[in-house]
Amino acid sequence: MPLMKSWVASANDANHPFPLNNLPYGVFSTEGTEPRCGVAIGDMILDVSAAEAEGLITLGDEPLFDLPFWNPLMEQGPAVWAALRERLTALLAKGSKEQDKVEPLLVPQAEAQLHMPFAVSEYTDFYAGKHHATNVGTMFRGPENALPPNWLHIPIGYNGRASSVVVSGTDIRRPWGQLKSPDHDRPAFLPSRRFDIELEMGAIVGTPSDGPITVQEADDHIFGYVLLNDWSARDIQAWEYQPLGPFQAKATATSISPWIVTKAALDPFRCDTPAREVELLDHLKDCGPMLYDIDLEVTMAPEGKPATTIARTNYKEMYYSSAQQLAHHTTSGCPMNVGDLLGSGTISGPTKDSRGSLLELSWGGKEPITLDTGETRSFIEDGDTLTLKGAARGDGYTIGFGDCTGTVLPALEDPYAR
C-alpha cells in the first residue's frame, strides 16, 4: 500500500509519523480546554469530539469522543473501529468534499498537551523476547540455565500495576526501595542505584472475554499498540523477586507513547514470529503473521545535553506475539477487559547494540556504555532523559508512534517528609 494523500499537507511527507495511513488515537487539551479525543494527522490533531458534535462523525446514540479516554470507542467492537477509520479517512483524504467543515476542527500539535489515551484497566507485563531472556538469564543464572525450562513453551508473564502507567513526557521520580548489597548482612532502605528502562511494545485489549480464547480470537481482540517503557529498579528487583516475581521494582512507573496506533494501520507490516525451537502446544500456535516489522530505537540524553542512540532493534525480534500472550492470559479463564494493557517484554535483538535495557547494554554494570557526549553510563543518572522511538516503514510512508519519553528526577530526600 502506498502513501495515502491527505489535504493536510504535512501528512504527505514520506518520513512523517502521522500520514493518512496511520490515524492514531490520542487524548489532548489546549490551554483552557478539557482533555478530549483527537486523531493525529500530519502536524495537526483532528478534534474528533468537535467533529462528532458537528455531526461529521456519527457512530452511535451516545457521544463517544468528548471524554478523556478512548475506552468507549473500543467497547463498540471491531465493526465500529473499522467504520471510524473509514470515516476519518474520507474526511481527511485529498479531495474530501468536507475539507472546509473539517479544517476548522484541526489543532496544531505544537499547541496541544497530550494525556493518557485510554484508561488502563489492568496491566500485564511479559518476558517474551528470547534475546532479552537469554541475556538476563545468563547474567543471573549462568549460560547453561539462561532460559527457564518453561520459556519455550509459554509466554512468561506477570501482573503489573495499572495505577503506575503514565503518558510520555511525565517525569519519573527515582524510587526508594529495600536493597541488599552482596557485601552487607542486612538490607537497607535507599534510593535505587540501578534504575533502568525496558524497551517494549504495549498491546491494548479492545474486546472483553470471559474464558479461554484462541490465538486468532486474541488477535481480533487487540485494538492497537503503543510504545512502552517499563521503568525497572534492578537492585530492588534483585532483592525482592524470589519467589513470587517483581513487585515494587516495577511499580514506580510505566510510560507509554501518547498515540494508540491501530491494528488496521499496522496491518501492512505484519510478519511471522521467528522459527520455533520446540513445537508449541496447539492452543498457542501461530495462525498467521501476528508480529509487526517496527523499527525501534532508544536514546539517552544527560541533562541539558544532546541525545545518543543507545539501542536499535525491531519488534519482530520477539519470540511470542501479543496475540499469543493474550491467548495464554485467558487459558485459566481469566476475564479480560477493555483497556487491559499487555507489555510485550523487553525487545532485544541478537547484537550488543540492539539490547533493550541498560542492564543488558552495560552487562549488569560491568561494561558501561559511552554516550556521544563522552560520558559513560551503567544505569540511569538523575536528569537523564530516556526516549523510545518506533516506526514502521512502508512504500513512501512511515507509521510512527510519537516518542515515549521520560526524564528521571532525583529521589526524594526523605520519602516520608510531608
Add this chain to the structure above:
Amino acid sequence: MPLMKSWVASANDANHPFPLNNLPYGVFSTEGTEPRCGVAIGDMILDVSAAEAEGLITLGDEPLFDLPFWNPLMEQGPAVWAALRERLTALLAKGSKEQDKVEPLLVPQAEAQLHMPFAVSEYTDFYAGKHHATNVGTMFRGPENALPPNWLHIPIGYNGRASSVVVSGTDIRRPWGQLKSPDHDRPAFLPSRRFDIELEMGAIVGTPSDGPITVQEADDHIFGYVLLNDWSARDIQAWEYQPLGPFQAKATATSISPWIVTKAALDPFRCDTPAREVELLDHLKDCGPMLYDIDLEVTMAPEGKPATTIARTNYKEMYYSSAQQLAHHTTSGCPMNVGDLLGSGTISGPTKDSRGSLLELSWGGKEPITLDTGETRSFIEDGDTLTLKGAARGDGYTIGFGDCTGTVLPALEDPYAR
C-alpha cells in the same frame, strides 16, 4: 465493649455474626430490584439507598448508596466513614426514635441476593504468613531453604488479577492450564489436577495515595476487611512460576465474603504481630496493634454431603499486618486507589490442623486428609464446596463476615468449543 442492643431482635444474640457492633457493608438485590448498598443487622439488611432517599441518612450532596458498590462512600474519607457508622448506630439502636421510619426499609437476608460489595481497582496478594511460607518452602526447596532470604525483611507480594475477584457463592470452574509432569519431557494443556484454596483475609484500601506512606498512615487508609479465598492451581503454578511468579495459576478466581467488615467494627480485636525474628527497617516497623484476633475456619463438603472442618486458625498468626503490607506497597511510589484489595497471604497456624491450604494439609498430596464422610482428599474434586468462615469473639457478641464459599465445577470438556 459489650454487646450493643438493637431493636432488630435477631441482632442481639451473642453468636449472631451481625450485631449492632458490626454493621458490615454489602450490595444486595431482591427479586425484580437492582443491586444497591445495604447494611447487615441481625437477619435483616437495612436498605441504605432507601434510607438515603428518605432523608434518614444525609452525608453529602450526591447520593452515595443507590449504586452497586461502596467505592463512592469510601472516597469520602475517614470522617464520613465515622459519621455513617454513628448515624447507622443511632438508627438501629434499641430505643431509637426513628425505629418506625427505619423498620419498613429492612429486607430479610433470606430474600436477598448478595453481589460484589465494591469495585476492585487492583488486587495484590501477599505471602506474609510465616507458617505457610515455611511449609511451602520446605516442600519445594527443603527445610534449610524454606524461607527466602528476603522473607523476614519485607512482606513479599505480587500483583494479582482484579478482574477475577468474585463474590462468595459464585461457582468456580476448574481451570485448564499448561502443566508438566516430572515424568514427561513436554508440558500438556489439561485441566488442573491440583486445584486448591488459600485461606486469607483481604484488606480494602479506602483512601488513595501517590507516594510512600508510613505504616500508621497505611492503617488509616484501610477501610475494612473481607475473607478471601485465592483459588490456586498448584500444578499450573509449579510449571509457570519461575522466574516471574504466579500468573494463570491464580487468575481463575479469587472469592471474597459478601460483607465488608469495617476497621471500626474490628477495633476491639486489634493485636500485635508476633515477635520479630530480625529487626525490621524503620519504615516497616509496627507502630501499634494492627493485626486482629479473628478465628478462621475452612470447611469442605463433597457434592450432596455434609461439610467437614478441615482447618482452624486465626488471623493473628500472620507475620505482617495489612498496614505493613500497604506501606511496603507504596515504597517505590506506586499509586494506590480506592478499592484496591490486598490479600494477606495464606493464614496457616503452627499445627497440622491449622493449615490454610490443601497443599499444606495434604503435604503436597502425600498425606491425604480424611473427611467426616470417610472420603479422602489431596486437592479439590469436582463438586466440592469450600467455605471460609471468620469470627471475632467479643464480650457477649460476635463480629462475623458471612461465609466465603464456592463450589468447584468440572472443567469444560473443550475450552475452545463455542
